[in-house]
Every structure is written in structure tokens, then in C-alpha cells.
Amino acid sequence: MARSTLTKKPKPFLTWSLGPVLAVDCQTPVLKPTQETPSKPLKLSKRSNNHKTSISTAKKGLLSPSHKMHKLNLEVSPHRAVSAVRLMRIEFGGAFADLLNEKGKGSGDNEMGYVERTLGFRTRDLDDRDLRLVTDIVGGTIRWRRYLDHLIGSLCHDECMFRSMEPLLLQILRIGFYEIVKLNMPPYAVVDENVKLAKVALRPGAGNVVNGILRKLVLVKENNSLPLPKLEGDSRAQARALATLYSHPVWMVRRWTKYIGQEEAIQLMMWNNSDPSFSLRANAAKGITRDDLVMRLNSLKVPHEVSLHLDDFVRVKIGLQNVIRAGLLKEGLCSVQDESAGLVVSVVDPQPGEDIIDCCAAPGGKTLYMASRLRGKGKVHAIDINKGRLRILKETAKLQKVDGVVDTIHADLRTFAENSPTKSGKVLLDAPCSGLGVLSKRADLRWNRRLEDMEQLKNLQDELLDAASTFVSSGGVLIYSTCSIDPEENEDRVEAFLVRHPEFRIDPVNRYVPSDFVTKQGFYFSDPVKHSIDGAFAARLVRAL
Ligand SMILES: C[S@@+](CC[C@H](N)C(=O)[O-])C[C@H]1O[C@@H](n2cnc3c(N)ncnc32)[C@H](O)[C@@H]1O
Structure with missing residues (x-):
């Protein structure tokens, strides 16, 4: 990745979970209806919790659905209560961090419902400003989690206090730390508000803990002596320090340092920590x-x-x-739709009248854009293993008036390829990948990815490439794409494929995308830091006649 000056990105306008209508990008989280149903209980399995916490209150509400709670609390700041509960749901309930909702205002009601069921009270309704604050706080607190936890741990009495801290208390502290350290909000107002929240949502003693630790933070910040690690020692120690300073998993820091060097790895992490556009x-x-x-x-x-x-x-x-x-x-x-995904479609270069097989199509961002470029003539055959995501693709195709040129096939590509004689001159494989190119949009993704996933993904990518290649007719083209910036998922997969399939050769993408996006080997690559869009990769592989 090339070095470039980071452009300051604007504040996000929203990030609420994308519903079907909006779910168009390859790394966009697609929520199944059950993920947002109010009845889903929080599973607080990670940290033991003997205190009065959200789960007991949530259970009360869940066990007696007819029992309506109307306790209105006008003291607690609504956006903080909502943020704390949202953070709990992301960490323990499988909710996504990126919160886009086409309902706009309705999303505030949903979130307040969760607050009521989890904390046992409502606050006043959220207005637009509150929703924006929730977006900022939730996204930022998740991105900066490692950094914030390091500070919180350092300012606790002892390691044990931090390790055994109850989940809701920790979320409230993370919010306070984020507001003070990263948003530079007036510290004493932040302390007061978070103390109030801890007292009301938990108990008075919890408020005292928040008060003590946040006040310590205010002091060390004022003295310019935040207890942060120094960038020193061997490469492992430096990676650990960077992982804390820029709040990423250590394995990612090590991997990027290896591939792009420390300075560029830092720039990439800064990009990932900035607000998405x-x-x-x-x-x-x-x-x-x-x-x-x-x-x-x-x-x-x-x-x-x-x-x-x-x-x-x-x-x-x-x-x-x-x-x-x-x-x-x-x-x-x-x-x-991110431009990085649009440029992958440019690499495919759909022309009216063509029959295109889209091998891993759902939720359909690229399918739908390709379909619109067919101008009503031709077909995109959209295959995906995930029925729910494929249904969303179908609905969106109807909505966007391209359903006439899209058909959907629910199948595992690998078995489908074994049993189908289908051939086409154009096949797109937008493979499942780590999503390391979209970490700025997917705030929580960095914490959900493990190094072990990379090996599994690479094997799957190889299998899917082999399967997709069976559909390509003589002289036809296979486009392999990911939304990853990792060479092991990109160039290395293509290289390995060409060894297994010498009947294919690389067709450089120069004719399809601006030269700035073309790598030395003739692949498409968007670099988040250099191009200020998500990271993505695509290769054109032509089968011999
Ligand atoms: C990166 S996403 C595709 C995004 C899509 N192309 C877009 O632009 O919206 C990868 C997709 O591969 C699908 N997938 C994973 N394994 C598969 C398999 N064995 N057969 C078919 N689809 C598979 C997943 O369900 C997922 O929808």
C-alpha cells in the first residue's frame, strides 16, 4: 500500500443497522429479523456477574412480556443509557456495531425498548442529536476498546478489579473514558453523567467506582501523563504497544507490519479508527x-x-x-455502495446482452449494480449459500427494478459446480473474506476476526475459485474479488489458482479502472489510506480458447 496523507473524514451521518433495502455492500452486516427482535435476551457469559445487572432485569421483562414497565427516568442522559445497552448487545448479544436504519426515527424507539428491558427504566425519547451521539459513542468506543481497556485497567486499584468488573459497569467506564480522552468533552460533565447512569442502572456503589476511576483519568489527562505503553523493545513488544495505542488486535499489527511496514500500518490503523464515509x-x-x-x-x-x-x-x-x-x-x-465495490463491477465490465454468473452474490451489492449496467438485456445468475441474504437480494432487485435480469440460485457453489453443466463468458467470484479492507465501516469486525480465520478463509477461497472456474467457457473470464487488503487472500490466491489451472492467464485490468488502482501485476487494488475508500481487490483471469 502506498503512503499518503490521511484526509480527515467527515463525521458519519448515521450508522444504524442496514435493513434489507440498504443492504447492498459486500461487508454490510445483514440483520436477520431475529437479530433485532426485542425478545432476544442478552447473554452475559464472558464476565461473571453477581451484582444487580442488566441480565436479571432483562429476564424479568422477558419472562413476563405482558408486564409493561413505564418507569421514566429523566435524570439519566438518554444517549448514554442507549449507548451502554447497545454496547452490551454488541459484545454479548451478537448485534452489529454499524447501526443504519432506514426507519430513521424509529430506530430510537427500538433502542429505548432495549434500555427498558435491560435496565428497567426508560429515559426521555431520543432526538436526532441523541441518535448522532449514540452513533459516535458506540462506534468510537468499540474501535478504541483495547486502548480504553488499557487505560481503565491501569487506573483500577488492581488487575483483579478490572478482570472481574461487571459488564455494564465496564461499558459505562469505556463510554466515559472515550468521551474524555477521544472526544475531549468537558470532563466533569462526563463524570457526573456517567456516575448518574451507573447509580441508576446498577447501584450507588457502582456510581462511586465510576466517580473514582474517571476522576483519576481527568487528573492524569490534565497532567499529560496518560499511562500508555511506549513504542520500544523487540518487534513483539512494539506490536503489542502499537496494538494498544491504535486499538487493534496484535496479530493484525504484526501482519501489517510484515507486509507494509510499521509506518504504513500505523496510517492504516488511523484510517480504520476514523469515522466512515x-x-x-x-x-x-x-x-x-x-x-x-x-x-x-x-x-x-x-x-x-x-x-x-x-x-x-x-x-x-x-x-x-x-x-x-x-x-x-x-x-x-x-x-x-462503496466506490471500491463499484470499481470491482467496472473490472467485470458488464455489457447489455451478457449472461453473468455471480458466484457469491448475496446480499447483492455487485449483482444489482451489474444488473443495472445490463440495461434490461442479459442476465445475472446470483448464487449464494445463504438463503436469507439471497431473499434480501431478490427483494432489492424488485425494488430497484432489475428483477427481470436477475435470477437467484440457492446453493453451495462447490456442489452446484459439480452437478451443473452451466457455462458463461463472465463469472464473478466475490469471495467470502476477512473484510480487512472495510474496518473503518465495520467498527466491531477487528475484534471478531482471529488469525486462525485467515487459514480457513484461504482454503475456502481456493475451493470456491476451483468451483467458479468450472463455469467459465473457453476464452471467457473469471473475476476474483475480495474486500480484503491482505495479500494472502488476494495475490497469493490468484497465484496458487494459476498453478492449479494453467489454462487461465491474467488479463490486466488497465482498460477497466483508472491506472491509480492498477497493481504491477495487473490487478485492481483500492488502498483505504491512498484512495480514501474501502480496501478491495480484483483479478481478471481468462481461460484459454
Ligand atoms: C463477500 S460476500 C458477497 C457479497 C456480494 N457479492 C455483494 O457484493 O453484496 C460472500 C458471500 O459468499 C457466500 N458464500 C460463502 N460460502 C459459499 C458457498 N460455499 N457457496 C455459495 N456462497 C457462499 C456468503 O453467503 C456471502 O453472501
Whole structure:
């Protein structure tokens, strides 16, 4: 990855879990209905908890659904209560950190429902400002978790106190630390508010703990003596220090240091820790041009810039919430799609009349963009193993008026390839991958990925490449893509494939994407730091005649 100056990204307009209508990008979390059902209990298995905590209260609510709690607490700041509960649900309940919701305002009601069931009280309703604060606090607290925990651990009486801290208390402390250290908010207001939350949500003693530790933090911050590790010692020690300072898993730091060097690894981590930005794709299949979309954004007073690389794309700086409220996504007039994914479609270069096999298609970001570029002529055959995600793809295709050129096949690509004589001149394999290129958008992903996953993913990628290649007709092209920046999932997979399949050769992507995105080997690569979009990779592999 090339070195470049980091551009300061604008504040995110929203990050609420994407519903089907919005779920269009390859690393976009797609929520199954059950994941957001209010009845899902929190599983607080990681830390033992003998105190009065959320789980007991949550259970009370769950065991007697008819029992309505109306305890209204006007003291506690609503966005902090919601953030704390949201953080618990992300860490223990499998919820996603990226919280986009096409319902806009309705999302506040959902979140308050969780607060009521978990903490046993409601606060006043959330307004737009509260929702933005929840987005900032939840995203930031998750990104900076390792860094914040290091500080909290260092300022606790002893290691044991930190290790055995009850989960909700820890979330409240993380919020307070994040607000003071990273958001530079007025410290004493932050202390007061978080103490109040701990007292009401837990018990008075918990408020005292929050008070003591946050006050210590205020002091050390004022004295410029935050207890942070120094970048010194051997490579392992340095990786551990960097992992804390930039809040990433140690294995990622070691891997990036190995591949791109320490300085670039730091820049990448800084990018991953910055607020994500989003792009919108105008949906040509609905007769919407980019100019139309720009006019709509102007009338909604949403600041934006047209993409330098893709004719249908607009970068939105702030105010995506307004786009959602205005119904542009629900009506299928545009979709949220990163330019890095759009450029993969440029590498595929769909032409009207073509039959394209999309091997790992759901939730359909690339399928739908390819379909719109067919201009009503041809077909995209969308295969995926995940029925739920495929259903979302189908619904979105209808909404975006490309269902006439999309058909869906629910199958494991590997068995489907063994039993199907299907051939095509164009096959896309957008493989399951680590998602290491999209860590700025997926705040929690870095904590969910393990080094062991990489080996499993590489094996799966090889198997899927072999399967996808069986569909490619003589002279046809197989496009292999990921949203990873890891060479072992990208270049190395292509290299290994070419050894197994000497009948394929690399077709350089120069004709399809701007030269800035073309690697020496002729692959497409978007570098988050250099290009200010998500990281992605694609290779064109042509089968001999
Ligand atoms: C990176 S995502 C694809 C994203 C999609 N191309 C897009 O742009 O929205 C990878 C997909 O591969 C699917 N998948 C994983 N293993 C598979 C298999 N053995 N056969 C078919 N699909 C598989 C997953 O269900 C997932 O939807």
C-alpha cells in the first residue's frame, strides 16, 4: 500500500443497522429479523456477574412480556443509557456495531425498548442529536476498546478489579473514558453523567467506582501523563504497544507490519479508527441519473461530491439520515455502495446482452449494480449459500427494478459446480473474506476476526475459485474479488489458482479502472489510506480458447 496523507473524514451521518433495502455492500452486516427482535435476551457469559445487572432485569421483562414497565427516568442522559445497552448487545448479544436504519426515527424507539428491558427504566425519547451521539459513542468506543481497556485497567486499584468488573459497569467506564480522552468533552460533565447512569442502572456503589476511576483519568489527562505503553523493545513488544495505542488486535499489527511496514500500518490503523464515509449509487434502472441524484441531494441540503472514478456514484459527506428519511433508498432510487465495490463491477465490465454468473452474490451489492449496467438485456445468475441474504437480494432487485435480469440460485457453489453443466463468458467470484479492507465501516469486525480465520478463509477461497472456474467457457473470464487488503487472500490466491489451472492467464485490468488502482501485476487494488475508500481487490483471469 502506498503512503499518503490521511484526509480527515467527515463525521458519519448515521450508522444504524442496514435493513434489507440498504443492504447492498459486500461487508454490510445483514440483520436477520431475529437479530433485532426485542425478545432476544442478552447473554452475559464472558464476565461473571453477581451484582444487580442488566441480565436479571432483562429476564424479568422477558419472562413476563405482558408486564409493561413505564418507569421514566429523566435524570439519566438518554444517549448514554442507549449507548451502554447497545454496547452490551454488541459484545454479548451478537448485534452489529454499524447501526443504519432506514426507519430513521424509529430506530430510537427500538433502542429505548432495549434500555427498558435491560435496565428497567426508560429515559426521555431520543432526538436526532441523541441518535448522532449514540452513533459516535458506540462506534468510537468499540474501535478504541483495547486502548480504553488499557487505560481503565491501569487506573483500577488492581488487575483483579478490572478482570472481574461487571459488564455494564465496564461499558459505562469505556463510554466515559472515550468521551474524555477521544472526544475531549468537558470532563466533569462526563463524570457526573456517567456516575448518574451507573447509580441508576446498577447501584450507588457502582456510581462511586465510576466517580473514582474517571476522576483519576481527568487528573492524569490534565497532567499529560496518560499511562500508555511506549513504542520500544523487540518487534513483539512494539506490536503489542502499537496494538494498544491504535486499538487493534496484535496479530493484525504484526501482519501489517510484515507486509507494509510499521509506518504504513500505523496510517492504516488511523484510517480504520476514523469515522466512515459513504457513497450513493444512482439507480439507472429506475431512470435516475447521477445528475438527478445530485439535484435531490441539493434539495435535501446534503453535502456531497461526485465520484472521480464512477459515473453513477456520489460521495456523501454528512446527512445520509436525510436521504433515508426522504425515502430515496426505500424507493430504490439509489443505494449505499462503496466506490471500491463499484470499481470491482467496472473490472467485470458488464455489457447489455451478457449472461453473468455471480458466484457469491448475496446480499447483492455487485449483482444489482451489474444488473443495472445490463440495461434490461442479459442476465445475472446470483448464487449464494445463504438463503436469507439471497431473499434480501431478490427483494432489492424488485425494488430497484432489475428483477427481470436477475435470477437467484440457492446453493453451495462447490456442489452446484459439480452437478451443473452451466457455462458463461463472465463469472464473478466475490469471495467470502476477512473484510480487512472495510474496518473503518465495520467498527466491531477487528475484534471478531482471529488469525486462525485467515487459514480457513484461504482454503475456502481456493475451493470456491476451483468451483467458479468450472463455469467459465473457453476464452471467457473469471473475476476474483475480495474486500480484503491482505495479500494472502488476494495475490497469493490468484497465484496458487494459476498453478492449479494453467489454462487461465491474467488479463490486466488497465482498460477497466483508472491506472491509480492498477497493481504491477495487473490487478485492481483500492488502498483505504491512498484512495480514501474501502480496501478491495480484483483479478481478471481468462481461460484459454
Ligand atoms: C463477500 S460476500 C458477497 C457479497 C456480494 N457479492 C455483494 O457484493 O453484496 C460472500 C458471500 O459468499 C457466500 N458464500 C460463502 N460460502 C459459499 C458457498 N460455499 N457457496 C455459495 N456462497 C457462499 C456468503 O453467503 C456471502 O453472501
